[in-house]
Amino acid sequence: MKFFLRRPVTWLADRVSSSPQQVNVDKALSELYNSIADEPGKKGPLFAFRPDEHPVIIFSDLHKGTRDGADDFAVCEENYLAALAYYNTQNFYYLNLGDSEELWENILPNVIRFNKKTFAAERAFADRRAFVKLVGNHDLYWGNDPLAPAVLKVLYNRPQKAHMGAILRAQLPDGEIDFFCTHGHQGDAQSDGNAFSKWFVSYVWGPAQTFLEINTNSPSCNDNNKTLHNQFMYQWSEKQKNLVLITGHTHQPVFNSLTHLERLYLQLEEAKDHGDNTTAEKILQEIPRRKREYNHIGPQFRSMKPSYFNAGCCCFEDGNITGIEIADGYIRLVKWTKKNGTPQREVAEEIHLVQLSAKLNA
Numbered sequence: 001m002k003f004f005l006r007r008p009v010t011w012l013a014d015r016v017s018s019s020p021q022q023v024n025v026d027k028a029l030s031e032l033y034n035s036i037a038d039e040p041g042k043k044g045p046l047f048a049f050r051p052d053e054h055p056v057i058i059f060s061d062l063h064k065g066t067r068d069g070a071d072d073f074a075v076c077e078e079n080y081l082a083a084l085a086y087y088n089t090q091n092f093y094y095l096n097l098g099d100s101e102e103l104w105e106n107i108l109p110n111v112i113r114f115n116k117k118t119f120a121a122e123r124a125f126a127d128r129r130a131f132v133k134l135v136g137n138h139d140l141y142w143g144n145d146p147l148a149p150a151v152l153k154v155l156y157n158r159p160q161k162a163h164m165g166a167i168l169r170a171q172l173p174d175g176e177i178d179f180f181c182t183h184g185h186q187g188d189a190q191s192d193g194n195a196f197s198k199w200f201v202s203y204v205w206g207p208a209q210t211f212l213e214i215n216t217n218s219p220s221c222n223d224n225n226k227t228l229h230n231q232f233m234y235q236w237s238e239k240q241k242n243l244v245l246i247t248g249h250t251h252q253p254v255f256n257s258l259t260h261l262e263r264l265y266l267q268l269e270e271a272k273d274h275g276d277n278t279t280a281e282k283i284l285q286e287i288p289r290r291k292r293e294y295n296h297i298g299p300q301f302r303s304m305k306p307s308y309f310n311a312g313c314c315c316f317e318d319g320n321i322t323g324i325e326i327a328d329g330y331i332r333l334v335k336w337t338k339k340n341g342t343p344q345r346e347v348a349e350e351i352h353l354v355q356l357s358a359k360l361n362a
Contacts, residue, residue, distance in 0.1 A: 060248025098136025184247030
């Protein structure tokens with residue numbers, strides 16, 4: 001049955017595929033942002049905070065499964081639990097950008113049964129009223145099913161709504177910056193369209209893709225779609241004033257609107273300009289390794305406005321996880337990785353928010 005159905009279903013998907021267009025992405029992001037800003041709580045919360053006093057950690061794309069061969073999160077669980085233990089002890093606020101549970105491949109009761117430790121770790125934040133859960137395209141259930149609020153209440157021992165987005169309004173000495181957080185599938189009519197299209201993806205299309213083992217439109221699995229996604233998100237964000245967009249969805253970390261490979265090329269140019277041959281040689285050795293992961297360089301990467309960030313994911317094959325911290329007056333890209341068998345936090349990139357604000361308004 002799979003053999004006979006795979007080709008016609010793939011053909012049909014290509015014909016009616018809702019690959020996002022810039023105009024649709026712009027419209028969806030603007031509508032969601034304005035809705036939260038004008039009517040906080042309807043589609044997501046708005047929090048005013050001081051980033052030097054109220055630390056925030058942002059993770060995305062866990063894709064919790066059932067510990068079988070298709071469970072991408074299993075190898076990352078230890079790093080994730082260590083990270084949450086650290087951030088809870090440090091009184092961080094936890095914002096989850098969605099795709100936390102892999103509900104295209106699994107039924108929810110099984111995911112819950114195999115992830116009791118992770119739900120308990122998240123519950124510690126909920127107990128402090130320091131947890132926000134957003135909806136992604138692989139866990140649309142939380143935003144669609146009328147029983148979802150009851151399930152969330154059981155999981156977190158208190159009412160816990162799943163939102164479409166959130167705004168973190170940072171109070172800075174020279175004004176405010178809105179950190180607009182959402183999963184990043186906005187503009188895709190399959191997952192971000194009307195109620196019927198979202199129901200269809202959740203209960204028909206997602207399971208069908210799993211059964212037929214096809215994946216026609218997943219940025220996390222396709223370098224071309226990653227490029228397109230990053231381009232759309234950035235082009236919307238650069239038009240905004242005093243706003244930083246933070247998403248997930250692609251599983252690819254982005255900091256200051258730049259991927260790791262693009263930052264390496266900038267660092268290489270700087271090293272050469274300063275005659276630092278040792279640093280330049282190290283970067284030249286690292287570039288081929290990064291090219292194997294992602295080989296696209298944006299045409300304007302030297303002059304990007306630092307308005308777009310991506311938290312990466314918590315399901316890398318090597319067990320590492322990445323996230324975005326806003327703390328101590330800085331925004332940071334962090335990685336949790338094992339050193340000598342012990343999970344450790346590493347800061348990959350950081351910029352002070354006053355400096356970020358100046359660059360946004362330059």
